[in-house]
Amino acid sequence: MSKKSNGTLDQRRAKVLLIGGGGVGTIAALNLERGGLASVTVVLRSNYETVNEHGFNIESCDHGSLTGWRPTEVVDRVPIAGEGQWFEYIVCATKNVVDVPPSLTSIIAPAVTPSTVIVLVQNGLNIEKPFLSAFPSNMVLSGVSFMGSSEPQHGHIKHDFNDILVVGAFHNPSVDAVTEEHAARRFVELYSAGGRTKCTYSADVGWTRWRKLIYNACLNPICAITGLDTGRIRLADGVIDGLVRPAIDEIRAAARASGHELPDDITDTITKIPLDMYLPPSMLTDVRKNNFTEFENLLGEPLRAGQALGVPMPTLQVLYHLCQAIQWRNKEAKGMVKIPAKRTYTD
Amino acid sequence: MSKKSNGTLDQRRAKVLLIGGGGVGTIAALNLERGGLASVTVVLRSNYETVNEHGFNIESCDHGSLTGWRPTEVVDRVPIAGEGQWFEYIVCATKNVVDVPPSLTSIIAPAVTPSTVIVLVQNGLNIEKPFLSAFPSNMVLSGVSFMGSSEPQHGHIKHDFNDILVVGAFHNPSVDAVTEEHAARRFVELYSAGGRTKCTYSADVGWTRWRKLIYNACLNPICAITGLDTGRIRLADGVIDGLVRPAIDEIRAAARASGHELPDDITDTITKIPLDMYLPPSMLTDVRKNNFTEFENLLGEPLRAGQALGVPMPTLQVLYHLCQAIQWRNKEAKGMVKIPAKRTYTD
Numbered sequence: 001m002s003k004k005s006n007g008t009l010d011q012r013r014a015k016v017l018l019i020g021g022g023g024v025g026t027i028a029a030l031n032l033e034r035g036g037l038a039s040v041t042v043v044l045r046s047n048y049e050t051v052n053e054h055g056f057n058i059e060s061c062d063h064g065s066l067t068g069w070r071p072t073e074v075v076d077r078v079p080i081a082g083e084g085q086w087f088e089y090i091v092c093a094t095k096n097v098v099d100v101p102p103s104l105t106s107i108i109a110p111a112v113t114p115s116t117v118i119v120l121v122q123n124g125l126n127i128e129k130p131f132l133s134a135f136p137s138n139m140v141l142s143g144v145s146f147m148g149s150s151e152p153q154h155g156h157i158k159h160d161f162n163d164i165l166v167v168g169a170f171h172n173p174s175v176d177a178v179t180e181e182h183a184a185r186r187f188v189e190l191y192s193a194g195g196r197t198k199c200t201y202s203a204d205v206g207w208t209r210w211r212k213l214i215y216n217a218c219l220n221p222i223c224a225i226t227g228l229d230t231g232r233i234r235l236a237d238g239v240i241d242g243l244v245r246p247a248i249d250e251i252r253a254a255a256r257a258s259g260h261e262l263p264d265d266i267t268d269t270i271t272k273i274p275l276d277m278y279l280p281p282s283m284l285t286d287v288r289k290n291n292f293t294e295f296e297n298l299l300g301e302p303l304r305a306g307q308a309l310g311v312p313m314p315t316l317q318v319l320y321h322l323c324q325a326i327q328w329r330n331k332e333a334k335g336m337v338k339i340p341a342k343r344t345y346t347d
Numbered sequence: 348m349s350k351k352s353n354g355t356l357d358q359r360r361a362k363v364l365l366i367g368g369g370g371v372g373t374i375a376a377l378n379l380e381r382g383g384l385a386s387v388t389v390v391l392r393s394n395y396e397t398v399n400e401h402g403f404n405i406e407s408c409d410h411g412s413l414t415g416w417r418p419t420e421v422v423d424r425v426p427i428a429g430e431g432q433w434f435e436y437i438v439c440a441t442k443n444v445v446d447v448p449p450s451l452t453s454i455i456a457p458a459v460t461p462s463t464v465i466v467l468v469q470n471g472l473n474i475e476k477p478f479l480s481a482f483p484s485n486m487v488l489s490g491v492s493f494m495g496s497s498e499p500q501h502g503h504i505k506h507d508f509n510d511i512l513v514v515g516a517f518h519n520p521s522v523d524a525v526t527e528e529h530a531a532r533r534f535v536e537l538y539s540a541g542g543r544t545k546c547t548y549s550a551d552v553g554w555t556r557w558r559k560l561i562y563n564a565c566l567n568p569i570c571a572i573t574g575l576d577t578g579r580i581r582l583a584d585g586v587i588d589g590l591v592r593p594a595i596d597e598i599r600a601a602a603r604a605s606g607h608e609l610p611d612d613i614t615d616t617i618t619k620i621p622l623d624m625y626l627p628p629s630m631l632t633d634v635r636k637n638n639f640t641e642f643e644n645l646l647g648e649p650l651r652a653g654q655a656l657g658v659p660m661p662t663l664q665v666l667y668h669l670c671q672a673i674q675w676r677n678k679e680a681k682g683m684v685k686i687p688a689k690r691t692y693t694d
Contacts, residue, residue, distance in 0.1 A: 227673065228675075232675075232676070232686065235679075237671050237675050238668050242664070242671070275687060276688065314662070315661070315665050319665065320589075321586060322569075322572055322573055322590070324583070324584050324585045324589070325569075325580070325583045325585070325586045325590075326573055327584075328575075328582075329573065329574055329575055329579070332582075339578070340578075340622060341623065342578075342624070343624055
C-alpha cells in the first residue's frame with residue numbers, strides 16, 4: 001500500500017516532533033519513519049550541525065547499518081505550533097535533569113497545542129507531574145524503553161540492545177481514561193508498524209516504572225558513585241550483598257507500599273546481567289563525563305515516594321545524598337553555583 | 348648541655364627507627380632530632396633516592412624553612428636488629444592499608460627485639476591488634492596526630508598545621524600497665540624536648556581514637572566518595588544534614604556503646620572547620636591519586652565495633668561498602684585482582 005494512497009485518517013502519516021536525537025531518540029525516530037505511519041521532525045542541539053550536514057550514521061541491532069540517514073526534518077530549535085506546523089505527538093527522548101534549567105516543559109511549550117499528545121520516553125518516577133501541571137489539558141504518555149543505544153560521536157549511533165518499548169498513559173484527571181488508552185494504543189501502532197521492534201501497550205504504567213527502578217534507582221547510582229560498571233559491580237568485594245540487594249529490597253518495599261508488587265526473584269535479574277559485558281549504566285557514563293545525572297527522577301522521586309508512605313529506605317537515602325553532592329560538584333565546576341574564594345595565608 | 352656530655356641513661360640519645368618519611372613522618376623525625384634526646388633512622392621507600400641525595404626540603408609551621416635537612420640516618424629498607432643495630436622505639440608513620448599486603452607487622456619484624464616499643468602514629472581503630480598478635484610481648488603505643496603535613500613532591504614537605512600528638516599505651520595483657528605508662532611518658536619526653544610541639548600523654552587511648560573518628564570515619568569517606576573537600580562539603584546541597592550529621596550521630600552512639608562519651612557539641616566541630624580553606628581530607632587525596640585508602644581502619648573497624656554492640660549504623664554501612672568498592676576498583680586497576688575478559692560480539 002502506498003503511504004499516500006488515499007486520504008483516510010488511519011493512513012495519513014502522523015506528525016511527530018521528537019526532542020533529543022541521541023542514542024535512544026534517533027533509533028525511535030528511525031523506527032517511526034520506517035513504519036511509514038509517521039513523519040518525524042527531530043530537534044537536535046549539540047549534534048545539529050553534524051547531522052544537518054551528513055545525516056546520521058547508524059549501527060543498529062534492529063535496523064542494520066545506515067549511512068547518512070535523515071528523518072523527515074531536522075531542526076535546531078523547537079518549532080512554534082501554528083506556523084504551518086502541528087504535531088500529533090511530541091516525543092521527549094532527552095536526558096531529564098529536573099534540577100537543572102531550562103525545564104523540558106518550557107522547551108517543548110512552543111510546539112504544544114491543546115490536542116498534542118506528549119510522550120515521555122524517559123526513566124524515573126513522577127516525570128509526568130511537571131507536564132500535567134504545565135499542560136493541564138494535554139494527554140501525557142509513558143514510554144519505558146529497554147533499548148541500549150548511545151552516541152559515541154556526534155551523529156554516530158550505536159544501537160546494541162533491541163528496542164523494547166512499553167507504552168501507557170499517565171492519567172490526567174481532566175481527560176477520560178478511554179481517550180488516553182486510545183492515544184497510547186495509537187502510538188503503539190505507529191511505533192510497531194515497522195515490524196522490527198517490540199512495542200507493547202500496558203495500562204499499568206506505575207508497575208512498569210517501579211519495575212525499571214530496580215535497575216535505575218539501585219544499580220545505576222551504585223555504579224555511578226563507585227565508578228564500576230555492571231560487570232565489575234558484581235565482582236567487587238561486598239557490593240552486591242552490601243549495597244545492591246539492600247537497595248533493591250527498599251525499592252521493592254516502596255513499590256509494594258505504592259500498590260505495585262514486584263516479583264520475588266526480581267533481585268536476581270540484576271545479577272543475571274552477563275558479567276563479562278561490563279556495561280556502564282547511564283549515570284556512570286554521565287559522571288565519567290562530568291555531566292549531570294538524572295538522579296532526582298531515578299532515585300530522589302522513588303525515595304520520597306517510599307518515605308512518604310513510611311517505608312524505611314536507609315540505603316537509598318545515603319545514595320541519594322551522595323548523588324546530590326556529585327551533582328552539586330558538577331554545578332560548581334560549570335559555574336552554576338558560586339563559592340567563597342579560597343583563603344590565602346601570608347604566614 | 349652537649350648531647351654526649353656524659354653517659355647517664357636520661358641523657359643518651361634514644362635510638363628511634365621511623366618507618367615512612369612522608370608528610371607526618373618527616374616532621375616527627377625532625378622534631379625528635381631537634382629535641383636532642385633521640386637519633387632517628389628513617390626508612391624511606393618511594394622518596395629514598397631523592398632524599399638520600401638532597402635531604403628534605405621542609406616548610407614547617409612549627410620548625411620554619413629547612414633545606415637539605417637529614418635525620419641521623421636514611422635507609423631504604425628496615426634494618427635487621429642485632430647487626431650492631433638496636434632500636435628503643437619503632438615509630439610507624441606510614442599510611443596503614445591493612446587490606447593490601449605486605450602488612451606493616453611483616454615490614455617492621457626484622458627490627459623488632461623483645462624490648463622494642465612500637466609507636467603507631469596512625470589513625471583508626473584496632474590498629475594495635477595485628478601488632479599485639481605478631482609481637483605478643485612488645486609494648487605498643489598509640490600516637491594520634493593532629494598535624495597537617497603533606498609531601499607534594501618527593502622530599503618536599505609542606506607542614507601547614509601544628510604538630511599536636513596525643514600518646515598513650517594500647518594495653519598489652521602480657522605487660523603491666525605501669526611499665527606501659529612509663530614507656531609512653533618517656534616517648535612524650537623525647538617528642539616534647541624540642542619545645543615546638545604539643546605532645547601530651549593520655550591514658551584514655553580509646554576516647555582519643557573515637558574522638559578523631561568523628562573526622563576520619565565520617566567527613567573523610569564522604570569527601571572521598573563525593574570528590575568534595577572540607578569547604579565544598581559544607582556548601583553542597585544536603586550533605587551536612589543528609590550525610591555528615593547522621594554519620595557523626597552513628598559514631599557517637601558506637602563510641603558510647605564502647606564506653607566513650609563524646610561531647611554533645613562534637614558535631615559542630617566539623618562545621619567549624621573554616622569553610623574557605625577547602626582542604627582535601629586524606630582519603631579524598633588518595634582517591635584522587637587512585638591510591639588505596641585506609642578505609643578499613645578509619646571506617647570498617649568502628650562500624651564493626653558499633654554493630655557488634657548492637658548500634659544501628661545504616662549511614663556508615665553504606666559509606667563503608669562504597670569505599671570497599673572504590674578500593675577494589677583500584678586493586679583491579681593495579682592488576683591485583685583479575686577479572687574475566689570482556690565479551691566480544693560478532694553480531
